[in-house]
Amino acid sequence: MKRSFTSIFIFFISIVAFAQAPQKLNSVEIYEQVQKLNFLGKVLYVAAHPDDENTKLITYFSNHYHAQTAYLSLTRGDGGQNLIGTELREKLGAIRTQELLAARRIDGGEQFFTRANDFGFSKEPNETFAIWNKNEVMEDVIQVIETFRPDIIVNRFAHNTPGTTHGHHTASAMLSLEAYDLVNYKPKRIFFNTSWWFYGSQEAFDAADKSKLLAINSNVFYPLKGKSNNEIAALSRSQHKCQGFGTLGTRGDEIEYLELLKGDLPSNTNLFEGIDTSWNRVKGGNEIGKILYEIEKNFNFGNPSVHIPNLIKAYDLIQKLEDSHWKEIKSRQIIKIIEACSGLFMEAVADTETITKDSKFNLQLEVINRSQSNVKLISVNALNIKKETQNKPLKNNEKVSFQFKDVVVGNAVDYSNLFWLKKQQTEGMYRVADKSIRILPEISTSFPVIFTMEIEGKTIEFVKNICYKFNNPDDGETYVPFTILPEFTSTIEPKVVIFNATQPKEIMVKVKAHKANASGTLSLVIPQDWKIEPKEIPFTIETKNEERKFTFKIYPTKSEVTSKLVAQISTSNETLDKELVTIQYPHIPKQTILVTSESKVVKLDIATKGKNIGYIMGAGDEVNKNLENLGFQVTNLNPNDITRENLKVFDAVILGIRAFNVVDELKFKNKILFDYVANGGNVIVQYNTTNNLITKEIAPYNLKLSRDRVTDENAKVTFLAPNHKVLNQPNKITEKDFAGWVQEQGLYYPNEWSSEFIPILASNDEGETPKNGGLLVAKHGKGNYIYTGLSFFRELPEGVSGAYRLLANLIALDK
Numbered sequence: 001m002k003r004s005f006t007s008i009f010i011f012f013i014s015i016v017a018f019a020q021a022p023q024k025l026n027s028v029e030i031y032e033q034v035q036k037l038n039f040l041g042k043v044l045y046v047a048a049h050p051d052d053e054n055t056k057l058i059t060y061f062s063n064h065y066h067a068q069t070a071y072l073s074l075t076r077g078d079g080g081q082n083l084i085g086t087e088l089r090e091k092l093g094a095i096r097t098q099e100l101l102a103a104r105r106i107d108g109g110e111q112f113f114t115r116a117n118d119f120g121f122s123k124e125p126n127e128t129f130a131i132w133n134k135n136e137v138m139e140d141v142i143q144v145i146e147t148f149r150p151d152i153i154v155n156r157f158a159h160n161t162p163g164t165t166h167g168h169h170t171a172s173a174m175l176s177l178e179a180y181d182l183v184n185y186k187p188k189r190i191f192f193n194t195s196w197w198f199y200g201s202q203e204a205f206d207a208a209d210k211s212k213l214l215a216i217n218s219n220v221f222y223p224l225k226g227k228s229n230n231e232i233a234a235l236s237r238s239q240h241k242c243q244g245f246g247t248l249g250t251r252g253d254e255i256e257y258l259e260l261l262k263g264d265l266p267s268n269t270n271l272f273e274g275i276d277t278s279w280n281r282v283k284g285g286n287e288i289g290k291i292l293y294e295i296e297k298n299f300n301f302g303n304p305s306v307h308i309p310n311l312i313k314a315y316d317l318i319q320k321l322e323d324s325h326w327k328e329i330k331s332r333q334i335i336k337i338i339e340a341c342s343g344l345f346m347e348a349v350a351d352t353e354t355i356t357k358d359s360k361f362n363l364q365l366e367v368i369n370r371s372q373s374n375v376k377l378i379s380v381n382a383l384n385i386k387k388e389t390q391n392k393p394l395k396n397n398e399k400v401s402f403q404f405k406d407v408v409v410g411n412a413v414d415y416s417n418l419f420w421l422k423k424q425q426t427e428g429m430y431r432v433a434d435k436s437i438r439i440l441p442e443i444s445t446s447f448p449v450i451f452t453m454e455i456e457g458k459t460i461e462f463v464k465n466i467c468y469k470f471n472n473p474d475d476g477e478t479y480v481p482f483t484i485l486p487e488f489t490s491t492i493e494p495k496v497v498i499f500n501a502t503q504p505k506e507i508m509v510k511v512k513a514h515k516a517n518a519s520g521t522l523s524l525v526i527p528q529d530w531k532i533e534p535k536e537i538p539f540t541i542e543t544k545n546e547e548r549k550f551t552f553k554i555y556p557t558k559s560e561v562t563s564k565l566v567a568q569i570s571t572s573n574e575t576l577d578k579e580l581v582t583i584q585y586p587h588i589p590k591q592t593i594l595v596t597s598e599s600k601v602v603k604l605d606i607a608t609k610g611k612n613i614g615y616i617m618g619a620g621d622e623v624n625k626n627l628e629n630l631g632f633q634v635t636n637l638n639p640n641d642i643t644r645e646n647l648k649v650f651d652a653v654i655l656g657i658r659a660f661n662v663v664d665e666l667k668f669k670n671k672i673l674f675d676y677v678a679n680g681g682n683v684i685v686q687y688n689t690t691n692n693l694i695t696k697e698i699a700p701y702n703l704k705l706s707r708d709r710v711t712d713e714n715a716k717v718t719f720l721a722p723n724h725k726v727l728n729q730p731n732k733i734t735e736k737d738f739a740g741w742v743q744e745q746g747l748y749y750p751n752e753w754s755s756e757f758i759p760i761l762a763s764n765d766e767g768e769t770p771k772n773g774g775l776l777v778a779k780h781g782k783g784n785y786i787y788t789g790l791s792f793f794r795e796l797p798e799g800v801s802g803a804y805r806l807l808a809n810l811i812a813l814d815k
Contacts, residue, residue: 021479025340027301037333039066041277046176047156048168050077050096051240055233060218062108070110075118083244083619098588099239107236111441114140115430120743121711122167131428141179151275153190189263212260219254282323304341305371312456343370348449350482353468356515363404369394376454416483417594480590485514489580490567492599496799498629499556500606509550513541520569529557556603567597600799607730609812610651618659626796639665652682652811660688660698667695674700678781687748687789700780706751708771713741715763726809737802746789749773784813
């Protein structure tokens with residue numbers, strides 16, 4: 001029978017199981033959940049980005065006090081760099097969102113966001129608020145506080161030192177303090193998580209007034225976990241893999257400092273002093289506490305199921321609480337404990353990972369009770385399909401399986417996508433109309449399945465999510481999200497096409513079918529100045545997940561222009577223009593993103609010299625691919641390929657971003673690069689960070705990196721060496737070539753260099769002195785050694801014509 005799905009979404013704040021694999025708590029973990037159930041206190045930690053959070057304190061609040069602890073990151077970290085892949089911007093934000101969730105699964109916290117878009121580095125909060133919509137971000141911060149209702153707020157950064165750190169950092173503290181005065185629910189106190197480095201030195205910190213500071217020895221030992229607080233915190237922080245934030249665990253006393261900003265200062269190190277965190281906090285809680293404290297005191301680690309009758313009694317009393325806030329939270333917590341104590345396992349597995357709205361699939365359901373408790377299965381409701389089971393008893397360790405066949409999700413459901421990416425964002429804000437989800441990290445139950453059970457005479461609903469699982473030969477049982485996709489998705493290759501003459505070029509479009517026997521018509525949409533042949537291509541794809549390639553010929557416009565090319569597929573039901581992007585790393589769940597299927601086409605007057613480029617990949621960028629747009633033959637070089645003999649064939653060798661931070665072999669291969677330059681080659685080194693350089697010898701002459709950067713992509717550029725060849729041959733570089741840059745001009749410029757280096761450019765952010773280290777050229781023997789902090793890795797993928805012209809000149813120098 002064909003069945004349709006109408007929207008049935010249950011949203012709640014929860015820790016989402018890794019890659020949707022079911023959580024299976026052991027006795028120690030169940031006991032720790034009972035401890036959390038019996039603590040009615042909350043802490044909210046506030047900062048700007050993923051990895052800003054102090055995992056030591058989040059771990060401490062969550063595991064020492066057993067407090068419900070959450071981290072509010074104003075952004076998803078879209079503007080950062082990526083050390084594990086080439087994903088940037090929104091794709092990087094998706095990775096960093098999941099890395100935060102991975103961190104919270106370890107330290108026991110929860111996660112919130114606002115709609116603020118991380119647009120890149122900002123030097124002070126006024127610049128930040130000029131790009132963000134401050135009122136909307138404030139609205140989200142207030143929503144988090146009034147939804148979560150923390151007793152304590154802890155700011156990571158100072159609110160009163162603008163210009164001394166990232167503008168987003170200061171903005172997060174300012175918004176937190178302002179929200180404290182605006183919220184209807186007032187937290188008891190708000191702190192600043194300070195330390196000596198906020199004071200500039202240990203000496204300055206030692207001399208500071210500490211009358212409003214609390215010193216907390218947070219690095220306690222947890223016998224049940226066999227780890228110190230900071231060993232757990234290190235595991236949590238090490239989940240920020242794309243930022244290279246792996247860290248060592250520590251043991252022994254370590255002090256965290258909290259400076260009171262508002263509220264009253266505790267008289268001792270009990271941060272919850274004056275806050276009733278017992279069951280007496282809520283009306284009717286006393287009787288609940290009598291039951292649950294006894295369970296905690298006499299917990300049976302050998303057989304937790306003996307506590308189910310009393311857990312059911314406590315659950316029944318929780319349902320009668322007048323305080324809806326604590327009722328909802330404690331109901332969720334105790335249901336999780338009842339499920340774990342019963343050894344209950346409930347699962348709904350689709351027989352396919354992806355499905356279209358009108359395609360059929362089968363849903364396999366499994367339920368098992370692994371305890372002596374009296375458990376009955378009343379019903380299962382999935383996608384509005386309800387199966388009544390006539391109060392089927394679930395005997396100990398006897399599995400019950402059944403199937404919903406020929407399920408169709410129908411048109412009421414959206415395609416699977418990250419909810420904050422469904423509408424086009426602005427530079428500073430994501431657009432999420434649904435207020436109920438805008439502060440969440442993700443939608444945890446996109447396709448809920450409700451298992452209604454009777455346990456010891458009490459009816460309880462358990463909500464699971466439809467998933468897909470398979471046996472991976474390397475990893476065994478593997479879970480991935482169940483996703484709804486359009487009939488077709490498409491990908492244009494390459495993502496940037498450079499036309500430097502009147503000759504046409506061929507563009508390839510890959511079309512993937514997400515159902516069998518699907519037909520459509522493919523066309524490319526582009527401004528009228530460009531000409532495309534053919535106008536459209538009808539096609540049929542017989543097999544699901546089959547991909548076919550189609551070729552179009554594009555004739556360029558006469559004038560220099562950058563245009564957008566969009567692939568569209570017309571079907572009998574709709575017009576589709578989405579590209580399917582999947583992000584998959586071992587430490588996070590698979591991410592599915594639907595973006596507009598597009599490419600940039602650039603008509604550009606550009607000349608090149610040289611043909612063969614060697615590219616040494618650093619932390620991850622796509623400059624190598626973008627250079628192929630100019631007709632260069634690019635060879636990606638592994639460290640073992642860097643030999644004097646191998647380099648002879650290249651006109652230039654380019655080092656990817658952060659190569660001297662992440663390619664360990666460069667500590668001894670650098671001399672080979674210097675010799676290559678001396679023999680007539682050009683080496684172009686893109687930016688590296690000041691921290692974690694694998695060698696100080698990053699150039700044949702003295703060169704010292706700094707944190708100097710120009711964040712204003714529109715900052716005026718001055719030519720310090722206007723007659724230098726890099727500004728004149730083979731392309732004449734003018735101020736126009738610095739128009740249309742994105743996010744920033746450059747970062748981590750050198751601020752000291754030897755006389756052999758010639759500074760080529762100068763620019764600066766408003767109110768600052770000129771930064772002259774963005775592009776440095778040094779003659780070394782017969783060749784040239786070039787160091788640049790300019791953000792070619794951001795500009796080339798965006799089709800910024802001036803960046804292409806300037807890089808072409810660097811490659812062509814003295815050729």
